[in-house]
Amino acid sequence: MPPHPPIRIAINGYGRIGRCFLRALHASPHRAQFRIVAINEPADLATIAYLTRFDSTHGVFPGKVEAEGDYLHIDGNPIHVTHATTPEGVNWKEHDIDLLVECSGRYTGRDELTRFLDAGCRRVLLSHPGQSAQDVDLTVVYGINHHAITGGERIVSNASCTTNAIVPVLDLLDREFGVEHALMTTLHSVMNDQPLIDGYHHADLRLTRSAMQSMIPVATGLSKGVERLLPQLKGRTQAKSVRVPILNVSAIDLVVSLRRDVAAEDINRLFSSAARRAPAGLLAYSNDPHASVDFNHNPHSATIDGSQTRTIGPRLANLFVWFDNEWGYANRLLDVASYWRACFAKNGR
Template identity: 70%
Template sequence: MPTDSFATPLRLAINGYGRIGRCFLRALRESGRRDAFRVVAINEPADLASIAYLTRFDSTHGRFPGRVDADEDSLLIDGERIAVSHATTPEAVDWAGLEIDLVVECSGQYGDRAGLTRFLDAGCPRLLLSHPANSAADVDATIVHGINQHLLRGHERIVSNASCTTNAVVPVLDLLHAELGLEQVLLTTLHSVMNDQPLIDGYHHSDLRRTRSAMQSIIPVSTGLARGVERLLPGLAGRVQAKAIRVPTHNVSAIDLVLALERDTDAGQVNRLLRDAAAGPYAGLLAYSDDPHASIDFNHDPHSAIVDGAQTRMNGPRLLNLMVWFDNEWGFANRMVDVAAHWLRPRA
């Protein structure tokens, strides 16, 4: 169980209390860091009764492990008060008056420097994004915990936690590139449905595929995964292609990796590398299993990725195919907690 050495609990606020915002609050509690951090404010346009209800009951992750109540303007978690506001712009929240150390931006509405700076101008001291920025220059750092968190020095103002798929695949690619060399990478994400898709056909998106019923079809969508991987692993620049397909499941996604290697290997050696990494330097970040799995087995799994060793295939000595599972909500929310802890920890 992680511990963090803070003289007093750090004060956090959540902007946007949807799937990731609610998972972040819950991950703080379940990660063992509830004494190091205190969520003191939530900004979410929805009404307070709905906020309390969806905190208490979650169709994917089950009931909240604690008491959830609400009064006129606050959410109460085991009696601890969290002020709730309903602003639709960063400027409408008194971030400075809340005396917070960090805002966790989970609305997904802001991706460029101009939009993100609005939070700083409104009194927010630091901003951690639950999504990639439009470009690397729009943030001070893009972090995948376990890979490059050491780059954080504490003076940064805006940091991105990348995406759930980037957090899942980058540790695997980083390890295999170091051990076997990667000439070319083709990634296919099989991602659970998301809120930008309708339950039945409707005018919900400019991407016509996303106007189709989420629960009736397998739907190809656009993805920035290749760009995100190359942002974190510049040694693979120009070698990564990616596509994404939404599948009608509520949670837990997978990435199918096709990798052209620089050195000869076999499936047994690859699985040993990944198994040893999961038990050693990547413990807590990467997991390994060769049991006969289905996606539901990894619901509420806090790892960034779980390698399915039973699905490892080789076509010749240098063409490798891997399957990686990940809970696209819970694993990612736990990495946000890790990044916040590392970023805000005291430094000499």
């Protein structure tokens, strides 16, 4: 039995991350801490149930999924489904929501997010960065600063999948060798803001091009995300991002200038050791000859590919970091929810 009754969770936006979060919770040993009682998603219930059961990336759901009336039933547990397009369109208070997991990505500013609180949610956990550090009470990367959660927060951001992947790497490099400058190039799998064939739909002209025919450079806020979590690196990071035509799994090619002389073997030794000590799911290390598909459904925030570590000169290093941008991120979202729950449960709901 858990030390406290399960908290009541709602999911707003039941797309890739929303569905992965539900799956991650279903597979988690901590599932008794939570009860998903509501989902808000504009799509119809039949489609919601179908996409819960069958997923092209993560496989068939390992439980029983049924739809009846306004409810999605997961292994017999009812989840009320609504189809509102605004925070006020759902009577969250009626559902007695302890924690709303905001997975639509539509709401990033404090004024927008406060609308969920005003509509009856006690707390909001974002599956994306806030518009600025001031728009949320805390931005968290689990394993780096989750201990800063006190339980009194109302709006917490879980940062981005790329921030969760690279911040633990940069943090360790900076503590061990000192980071002078860092250049990060993300090779990111396709996302649903891209069309399958060229079409008019986006202000970024590159994102009008077919997702499955090209590698496409896109804008990224990764440097801003890194500096929010590691302020000592402010002004010393740059980032680029390229969408690549695969369904899932991404990588970051990291070039870093260090303050101490270092060899590739030193870096690999550091990360191999750190992976053995890291909290479960945070950091992994491998020397095997990998392809991206090897990391599909991998729960780690980041896996260092030691076979790709390079150095040139005494202080310039290149690392390659794999991560499942869906499943790894959903598991960190669950980790933060679990830690936050423990904090606010101490003082009652």
